[in-house]
Amino acid sequence: MTGTLFLVPAPLDFGCDTQAPLQDALPDGTLRTAARLTHWICENAKSCRAYLKRIDALHPLAAPLQQQQIAELPREVHKKGDHGAAHAFDARPLLAAALNGHDIGLVSEAGMPAVADPGSSVVRAAHELGIAVAPLVGPVSLLLALAASGLNGQNFAFVGYLPQDAAERAQRIKDLEALALKTGQTQLFIETPYRNPALWQALVQTLQPHTRLALASGITLAQARFQSRLVRQWRQQPAAPDNRTPAVFALGR
Template identity: 70%
Template sequence: MAGRLLLVPAPLDFGCEPPVPLDRALPDASLVAASQLTHWIVENAKTARAFLKRVGEVHPLAVPLQQMQMAELPREVHKKGDHAGGFDARPMLAAAKDGHDIGLLSEAGLPAVADPGSSVVRAAHDLGIEVVALAGTSSLLLALAASGLNGQNFAFVGYLPQDAAARTQRIRELEALALKGQTQLFIETPYRNQVLWQALLQSLRPSTRLAYASGLTLAAASNGSHAVQRWRELPAPVANDTPAVFAVGK
């Protein structure tokens, strides 16, 4: 019997201190499933081992970390994404054809959602391998739920350009879509949150609604949602060193 591909969620505290207690961040059933896996496809092996060490503190691992079979997704998949094709992930699933369940893991949140992994999922379907998505947190959905913006029609657009002129143009393009009723969600790399925040306040219309969610699931988590005009009257709310999701809508 062929094995399955399990999409294993990771906590949202990657790169943050202190980490969240794992049994509070993820459902126990997902942790049990992760603890029984011996074969992995991961975004980063070092990060994956650190995660599995935390899992082992809650539920005993099936084999020691040193005996885990772990394959990293290629760096090009990280940089350019793997949703558009061009990367053949079928060889990475050979162990499933031999009867082993394989875990797919990214650094934070759900693999293949704002993270690499979709090529592996597609390959599993093409090979007739069962795909099982385990329950866990998604920063995008948590931020959307907390924003008060339209949750019936929304889009995640990844990162905005770093060049100031290109970023301003992109913000205005997204605002036009948002004002038609489709909430626009995007993220920024650590230590650029405040640069993006100021660009949003300068580029968006005063009446456009702007929301943020920072440090989701952490002890210092915060979020807010106001018209841009109101935000211009307040101190910048988002920390520069904490993962954040931003949303524009009406």
């Protein structure tokens, strides 16, 4: 019998100054399932081991950290994505243990793997090989941010990262705003934390005054911040996100 590929959510405090208690961010059933796994596919082995160490403090691991079988996704998958004809990645060799009967955990740095993070190629390969896929319950920053935004939760899109070039970024913001105002579709996007202030400044300067702009940062942490205002209100009360805390941005009507 083949094993199962479990999609294991990770806490959203990766890279943050503080960490939330693991049992507050993830259900006990998810943590128990993760504790019994001994084979992993991840973005970074060091981060994966750190997460497993946190799990071990609550539920003893089935094997010591040194004996956990951890495989990393190639760096190009992180940088270029792991789907699409130009950058397709064959993840089937990473699932050999599942074909031999071992359950495997797929984990990203934060949140649900394969959602705004690498991993979709592994899930796709599992389906191609006839390996069962089982997503576990845990935090997904995009959905938590959307729910707290007051924006349209019936029609929305995640558009990833905006361009770093100032002119290209401004044009992309205008395009997303036009789409949101025309269709009512909420537009969600993220940024590397150290560029959060620059993106925020571009949003407040570029968007029309009546567009609604929402910010969610430090999700699941004690210092979590959820705010949603019209752009004209943001201009009157500027409050840019810091350059250390992961954030999700959303705009719409």
